[in-house]
Amino acid sequence: MSLINLIVVLVIVGVILFLINNYLPMDGKIKNILNIVVVIVVILWLLQSFGVLSGLNI
Secondary structure, eight states, rough: OHHHHHHHHHHHHHHHHHHHHHSOOOOHHHHHHHHHHHHHHHHHHHHHTTTTTTTTOO
């Protein structure tokens, strides 16, 4: 996967998370949990994309 594709995916995920946080009425605790889950998933995806977690099949 090229660097441009990674940046585009990160920007899209960031915009979607921004829109969810600002325009969907949710409790603050649920928003925090959602943010943490999305960040962890994105970090794991980036590590797998760069080959650090090559044995992990997500």
